[in-house]
Amino acid sequence: MPEEKQHRTVIAVTDGASIPSRKDAGLFTAWRVSFVGSVALLIYLSVFHSDPYFRILKFLPDGIFITFQVTVEAILLALIIGLFTGLGRISKNKVINGIASVYVEVIRGIPLLVQLFYIYFALGRFINVPAMASAVIAMAVCYGAYMGEIYRAGIESIPKGQMEAARSLGMSHSQAMLHVILPQAFKTILPPIGNEFVALLKDSSLVSILAVSDLLRRGREFASETFTYFETYTMVALVYLIITLFLSKLISRMEERLGVNQ
Amino acid sequence: MSTNDRRVMVHIRNVDKYFGHLRALTDVSLDIYDGEKVVVIGPSGSGKSTLLRSINQLETIDAGTIIVDGFNLTDPATDINKVREEIGMVFQLFNVFPHKTVLENINLAQMLVRKRSREEATAISMELLNKVGIAEKIHQYPTKLSGGQQQRVAIARALAMKPKLMLFDEPTSALDPEMIGEVLDVMKTLAREGMTMIVVTHEMGFAREVADRVIFMDYGAIVEEGTPEHFFTNPTQERTQTFLKQIL
Numbered sequence: 001m002p003e004e005k006q007h008r009t010v011i012a013v014t015d016g017a018s019i020p021s022r023k024d025a026g027l028f029t030a031w032r033v034s035f036v037g038s039v040a041l042l043i044y045l046s047v048f049h050s051d052p053y054f055r056i057l058k059f060l061p062d063g064i065f066i067t068f069q070v071t072v073e074a075i076l077l078a079l080i081i082g083l084f085t086g087l088g089r090i091s092k093n094k095v096i097n098g099i100a101s102v103y104v105e106v107i108r109g110i111p112l113l114v115q116l117f118y119i120y121f122a123l124g125r126f127i128n129v130p131a132m133a134s135a136v137i138a139m140a141v142c143y144g145a146y147m148g149e150i151y152r153a154g155i156e157s158i159p160k161g162q163m164e165a166a167r168s169l170g171m172s173h174s175q176a177m178l179h180v181i182l183p184q185a186f187k188t189i190l191p192p193i194g195n196e197f198v199a200l201l202k203d204s205s206l207v208s209i210l211a212v213s214d215l216l217r218r219g220r221e222f223a224s225e226t227f228t229y230f231e232t233y234t235m236v237a238l239v240y241l242i243i244t245l246f247l248s249k250l251i252s253r254m255e256e257r258l259g260v261n262q
Numbered sequence: 263m264s265t266n267d268r269r270v271m272v273h274i275r276n277v278d279k280y281f282g283h284l285r286a287l288t289d290v291s292l293d294i295y296d297g298e299k300v301v302v303i304g305p306s307g308s309g310k311s312t313l314l315r316s317i318n319q320l321e322t323i324d325a326g327t328i329i330v331d332g333f334n335l336t337d338p339a340t341d342i343n344k345v346r347e348e349i350g351m352v353f354q355l356f357n358v359f360p361h362k363t364v365l366e367n368i369n370l371a372q373m374l375v376r377k378r379s380r381e382e383a384t385a386i387s388m389e390l391l392n393k394v395g396i397a398e399k400i401h402q403y404p405t406k407l408s409g410g411q412q413q414r415v416a417i418a419r420a421l422a423m424k425p426k427l428m429l430f431d432e433p434t435s436a437l438d439p440e441m442i443g444e445v446l447d448v449m450k451t452l453a454r455e456g457m458t459m460i461v462v463t464h465e466m467g468f469a470r471e472v473a474d475r476v477i478f479m480d481y482g483a484i485v486e487e488g489t490p491e492h493f494f495t496n497p498t499q500e501r502t503q504t505f506l507k508q509i510l
């Protein structure tokens with residue numbers, strides 16, 4: 001009997017941290033070794049070599065906070081931009097479709113760092129936007145394009161019959177999208193969006209160039225005052241690693257939970 | 263049987279439909295009267311689904327006219343959503359909404375489109391679920407149901423809109439044989455209650471029992487039409503005879 005196909009396509013558009021597969025079981029998974037190892041190293045350095053490591057660690061939390069702030073704000077904005085981009089990309093209206101497609105092409109063709117500079121200085125020519133805000137906007141504009149592709153793939157993974165059934169009941173296109181297609185696509189797009197979140201968190205280190213005091217920038221400030229470059233960047237790298245490993249795990253758990261839900 | 267005194271529910275005139283260069287409907291003309299049950303048969307690719315889908319504009323036609331319940335589909339001023347409210351459609355692959363429970367499946371369009379309150383919608387849904395015989399499954403997700411049950415949910419979902427016309431596109435072809443009967447029974451009940459129905463099916467027993475008129479299509483055109491007696495005893499067209507020989 002033909003079942004409605006269960007689509008579990010994982011869409012990897014940008015390079016997030018690799019999401020651990022459910023199949024790697026056992027005690028010594030790559031994830032466990034990396035996570036436990038990096039936490040252990042962080043604790044070891046802070047306790048047994050507290051000067052300068054513990055001093056560095058105490059200096060970083062403000063930066064971690066800013067990194068999270070940039071990441072969360074940018075991802076929320078990117079989710080909205082992405083939704084409209086994705087809908088634009090599947091739109092039959094040639095103008096809307098064209099605009100969305102050009103946006104995706106252009107953004108994907110320009111390195112994020114260049115986009116950051118561009119938006120920061122371009123915006124700065126006309127209006128005085130705080131560094132933090134232009135950093136968030138730049139990240140969101142960039143990730144919105146990738147997010148759009150995720151939405152598009154998610155929506156396209158839903159069998160055509162679902163839209164037809166909804167429309168045949170008299171629902172408008174937007175009602176059908178909102179109540180029938182998007183809720184189903186959500187399951188497919190959540191894992192890649194989680195992946196984007198991790199990727200964005202890592203890429204957010206680029207905003208340190210725009211005088212935003214994120215994790216990397218705090219590290220650089222500390223290092224240049226104390227000349228402990230090696231020690232500081234070791235700690236910065238460890239903190240990034242622990243955060244991204246933790247988040248990747250969280251996301252794969254969430255994915256599993258959704259997978260078994262129904 | 264005289265149909266002159268009856269109102270035309272679906273008026274189809276000189277309809278053409280192309281998919282690229284492929285002509286899926288060729289100068290199709292057909293009137294379907296209020297309360298009439300029409301069964302459409304024909305080989306695979308003959309345009310049966312396309313004809314059905316043109317009636318609720320899931321496909322847009324390239325030439326000709328379709329008027330449903332007084333709404334002219336070819337007139338750009340016609341609000342297609344309004345027309346679709348009056349036309350129920352049942353698909354071969356059910357197309358139930360897998361993320362909604364059985365009850366929510368049936369409530370959704372009632373609330374969104376017919377603007378009924380949740381209580382009103384639920385009352386109607388319950389009545390229909392009783393009618394199609396799955397009242398005990400209301401809080402299940404459809405993926406947990408058998409194909410026959412899913413199709414009955416789909417029928418109830420369409421009926422909940424109180425349509426004037428029901429379209430069935432091979433509603434039993436995806437079902438295991440033991441489930442075909444339960445779906446056909448629901449359709450027979452509906453027919454007895456006077457619903458106007460257009461049914462694409464290979465179930466000749468159903469056609470014989472229920473149809474007022476049988477239409478045979480081939481290569482996008484209506485080749486022959488008539489009562490079931492006419493069809494199953496002395497079809498006039500050679501293509502009809504060949505087709506019936508193959509499937510009976």
Ligand SMILES: Nc1ncnc2c1ncn2[C@@H]1O[C@H](COP(=O)(O)OP(=O)(O)OP(=O)(O)O)[C@@H](O)[C@H]1O
Nearest residue numbers: 281282284286304305306307308309310311312313
């Ligand atoms: N969306 C489409 N794009 C291109 N060609 C199509 C499309 N839908 C149908 N066709 C073609 O139009 C013709 C008529 O198709 P249709 O689905 O109406 O046939 P059918 O009689 O319902 O056949 P079946 O019994 O296999 O369901 C076929 O040749 C089919 O391949």
Ligand SMILES: [Mg+2]
Nearest residue numbers: 310311312431
């Ligand atoms: Mg068909």
